[in-house]
Amino acid sequence: MSDQSADFTEKIKASYTPSGSSIYLGAGMLNGNVLAEAEVNLSLKMMNRHGLVAGATGTGKTRTLQLLAEQLSDAGVPVFMLDVKGDLSGLYQAGESNAKIEERATQLQKPFTPSGFPIELYSLSGKLGAQMRATVLEFGPTLLSKILDLNDTQTGVLAVIFKYADDNKMPVIDLKDLKKLVSYLSEGEGADEIKSSYGKISPATAGTILRKIVAIEQQGLADMFGEPSFDIEDLFGRTDGKGVISLLNISDVQNQPVLYSTFLLSLLAEIFYNMPEAGDLDKPKLVFFFDEAHLLFKNSSKAFLEQIETIIRLIRSKGIGVFFCTQAPTDVPESILAQLGNRIQHALRVFTPNDADALKKTVNTYPRSDFYQIDKVLTSLGTGQALITVLNEKGIPTEVSATLLSSPRSTMGPMTTADYNSLLTSSPLTKKYAVAIDRESAYEILTNRVNDKLAEEQHSETTSASSGKQEKSLIEQVMGATITRQIGKEIVRGIFGMLTGKKPRNSGGKGLFGL
Structure with missing residues (x-):
């Protein structure tokens, strides 16, 4: 090992070896070589300092989320994730080894141990999981x-x-x-x-x-609006000591990004407002992964962004960690980006002037490195590799490390349709939220x-009409009597005569009654 490699390994160990529990991300790389002893770990205690997983399409962001979720579950920490394509359901099933996975395991000097994890399936439409609602x-x-x-x-x-x-x-x-x-x-x-x-x-x-x-x-x-609204306590489940991974499958509503991203924020807001203060914990109570984060911030009003900023700034004191996943750090407003202490940056591709500008801004968010030219590293990373800096247990940013990430241990793809449906129908949460309540x-x-007002008006009209009918009925009785029939005719004629200014016909110059 060269002096530079030894120096690099020593600094990585000093930065990424916390005293408490941690998540193993992978091993540092230098000059194209993987240095297995330079282990890159993320302290569980600092997971509620929030984070960012970024990178161009196809660089491995989803598998990084899977890797994080698996180890959080192992540590007994529940996880909430957005399953954009429906392929994270494979977390439920143990993965299978192949040549590429074995090659990576050899490079990292970590054996590949397949494992499945407890998951719950949710959906906004109610078709692909337990119905998630909010009033x-x-x-x-x-x-x-x-x-x-x-x-x-x-x-x-x-x-x-x-x-x-x-x-x-x-x-x-x-x-x-x-x-x-x-x-x-x-x-x-x-x-x-x-x-x-x-x-x-x-x-x-x-x-x-x-x-x-x-x-x-x-x-x-x-149907996503109504009752029973989702009970946030269902996100904090554990099975056999493992944290449950809750997956919101949005593959059937992908064309409504504003809808599902805003729903996620409303869910996060509810967690924030209802969870008690927790202080500094050895591990978070829940880690919330916010995939496709750029959709949340796009064309957002000032009031909307202020609401997000407040939640992200204060929710860590409730023991909740939030990780945003997007293509570039520039997708996230600076006021929120400043609160994301843990960074896992996959490769950035530079094809346009805007891409070049995004690269420059991304480089400026990283600590200075004695081992890398950050801009060159970011554009040359391969799939499953990332440039990492996190917060150590004292809240200080760690040494920047280009890292070969470990492979997920569960299936990297969707579970079979039969297993998916079986898991869905057997879940008590599917039954809990199946029937909407319309109180x-x-x-x-x-x-x-409105109906009471109409009834009151109708009653008033009916009363008035009834009173008029009674008066008319009395006159008709008098007018209908044999002895008064002729008198009645004369009365009517006399009345019309007064209205028209004419004398009644056939009066013969006599009085009103012809007398």
Whole structure:
């Protein structure tokens, strides 16, 4: 071993050998050689300092997430992951060795030991896993505006609607409730009711919001709003001492990236608001992997980004770690990127001026290295290799290491359809969330209010009509009597004569009664 290799190995060991439990990521590489003794480990204690897994398409990001999830599960730490293509279900089954895996195991001097892990399957449509739901109220106006793609004015109107529902103790559970509120408060009695206290909602704005809601319903995704809403306690399960890996399969809603990314944020927000303070733990309570993170931040409002920043900054004190997965660090706003202390950067490809700019900015996020030219390393990494720097137990960034990552021990691909369906039908969580609950909420309250108003108006009209009918009936009785029939005729003639200014015919100059 050369002096440089020995120096490199010594520094990597000093940086990546924590005193407590850790995750083995792989071994450092220098000048094209894998130095197995230069082990790269990530302290479990620092996993709640959040992280970033980035790299171009096809560089191995998904397998890195799989590697992290496996070892977290082994350590008894539950994991939540977005399964974009449905191929992470292979975590449930032990992998099979092949020539490439054995070659990597030899380079790392770590035997390949196949293993499966406990998983739970979830879905936003309810078709590919246990139905994940959240109430409209749990989303709140900011996140819901993101899903509906509302502008600032429309978002403000949605906030007013939520405020009205809150002030009047109207649960807003599903999209049916929201549509009813929008319609009620934008016209008629409802519009008059809120005008002085909340302001006026224009029919045009209300119409736009309603159309956006209907579009979500037409895409078959209305079921993700409602009850029973997802119980976050179900994310903290363990089986035989292993943390359960919860997979949200979105392969059937891939064309709705804003929807599922915003749903993930709402779930993370609920965890943040409901979990107690935990302080510094030896390992996190849960690690939340946020795949396709660039979709979350794209075209986001300032209020939306501020909400994310607040959650990421404070949730670590609840014992929750969050890892974003995306193509380049520049996909993540600087205010949030600054809070991601653990970096696993796969290869970046430079084909355009924008790619070159992204590379330059990425290089600037890494500590200075005595062993690498960061820009050259980032563009020459192979599949399953990454440039890594994490936080040590004192919160100090470690030495930068180009790393050959270890292979996942589970199946690197989807489980068979038969096994998938069997696991899904046998899960108690599938049964728990299968049937939607439609309790009294804003829709029923407002519908009853409108119906009561109509009934009151109809009763008033009926009473008035009945009174008129009684008066008419009395006159008809008098007019219908034989002795008074002729008198009645004369009375009518006399009345019409006075109205028209003419004398009754055949009066003969006599009195009203011809007398």
